Amino acid sequence: MLPQASDGTGPRRRRGGVQSTRDAIAGRLFTLPVLVVSLVLVAYPILYGIGLSFFDTNLVNRWDFIGLENYARLATDGSFLNSILVTFGFAFLVVAGNLVVGTCLALLLDRGLRYTTVFRVVLVLPWLFPEVVVALIWKWMYNPVYGLFNADLLAAGIIDEPVAWLDDPNLALFAVALAAIWKGYPLVMVLVLAGLQTIPRELYEAASLDRAGRLGKFRHVTLPGLRPVLLAVVVLETAWWFKHFTIVWLLTSGGPAGATSVVSIDIYERAFKNFQWGDAAAAAVVVLVICLALSAIYQKVLHRDDS
Structure with missing residues (x-):
């Protein structure tokens, strides 16, 4: 068996490490709803719009990938x-x-x-x-x-x-x-x-x-x-x-x-x-x-x- 610290700081230090880990997890859980809402309302529309710019589509049943043709036409x-x-x-x-x-x-x-x-x-x-x-x-x-x-x-x-x-x-x-x-x-x-x-x-x-x-x-x-x-x-x-x-x-x-x-x-x-x-x-x-x-x-x- 390994000797423990005589001043008792070992268990206290471990408890402090566990508490800090719990605080970090709690902080991430509290910010998770905001992150999810931001991804749904901001990131997803931006990514969807960027992807849409590479297609010739009617948004229903025609999705023809045309690459950068839309950008070339705008230029x-x-x-x-x-x-x-x-x-x-x-x-x-x-x-x-x-x-x-x-x-x-x-x-x-x-x-x-x-x-x-x-x-x-x-x-x-x-x-x-x-x-x-x-x-x-x-x-x-x-x-x-x-x-x-x-x-x-x-x-x-x-x-x-x-x-x-x-x-x-x-x-x-x-x-x-x-x-x-x-x-x-x-x-x-x-x-x-x-x-x-x-x-x-x-x-x-x-x-x-x-x-x-x-x-x-x-x-x-x-x-x-x-x-x-x-x-x-x-x-x-x-x-x-x-x-x-x-x-x-x-x-x-x-x-x-x-x-x-x-x-x-x-x-x-x-x-x-x-x-x-x-x-x-x-x-x-x-x-x-x-x-x-x-x-x-x-x-x-x-x-x-x-x-």
């Missing part, structure tokens, strides 16, 4: 390439607008003005509205006959005749982006405001001792402190608005003359109007790859700035 499809360009423009306008508006409002609310709580509640309301409601409100305001924008601009003498905001190919994309910014800025505002609360006030006091002005404090204290938040915001906003569908579809349905035909509308029409399920799945995979690539670029650029 020479003018309407799809145009929708990608339109989507880049739309996403850039909305993400940039959300960052500017949301960050400016967060900075104002962080100054501790009177009735700050009331302003927070009012300013976050657009995010709580369903996208259908937002689209209908803005469609009414853009109406060239009885819309609010034309009525105010005509009364102020800025325009001489009503403007068809959603029917002009030169204005439609900006009009849709403005509605999307009004819907999306509250999320950026809340996240940036939360990030501002984590910046130590001692840094601002030190900057004041160095005779830094408001611009200097914002550049050397606020922006570095907000960089992780801004990274998360840019990645989330880009992924969200690059694949956005509802507001654009309800306002313009991709018109006029394809000026607002973002890639999500192109995918919808391929799948549910033309029944080109393989092409639609391939287009969705392309969007996924683009979103992942943009996220990687954002992280690399901001990480290089930190270095």
Whole structure:
């Protein structure tokens, strides 16, 4: 028989090892439901869509494997390439607008003005509205006959005749982006405001001792402190608005003359109007790859700035 430790630490150590093993198993069991739900709701649709992109199918009784033909066809499809360009423009306008508006409002609310709580509640309301409601409100305001924008601009003498905001190919994309910014800025505002609360006030006091002005404090204290938040915001906003569908579809349905035909509308029409399920799945995979690539670029650029 092997001698046991005289201080009694052997059995205690074994009991501790058994307890840690039980805790690890319990932790995995508690996270198992979330993992299963994530696999069912996220991983399976993605994998199914990727697999579908390699077939010419009607989803019922025809499953012809064609490899990369769907992707090759998309690479020479003018309407799809145009929708990608339109989507880049739309996403850039909305993400940039959300960052500017949301960050400016967060900075104002962080100054501790009177009735700050009331302003927070009012300013976050657009995010709580369903996208259908937002689209209908803005469609009414853009109406060239009885819309609010034309009525105010005509009364102020800025325009001489009503403007068809959603029917002009030169204005439609900006009009849709403005509605999307009004819907999306509250999320950026809340996240940036939360990030501002984590910046130590001692840094601002030190900057004041160095005779830094408001611009200097914002550049050397606020922006570095907000960089992780801004990274998360840019990645989330880009992924969200690059694949956005509802507001654009309800306002313009991709018109006029394809000026607002973002890639999500192109995918919808391929799948549910033309029944080109393989092409639609391939287009969705392309969007996924683009979103992942943009996220990687954002992280690399901001990480290089930190270095």
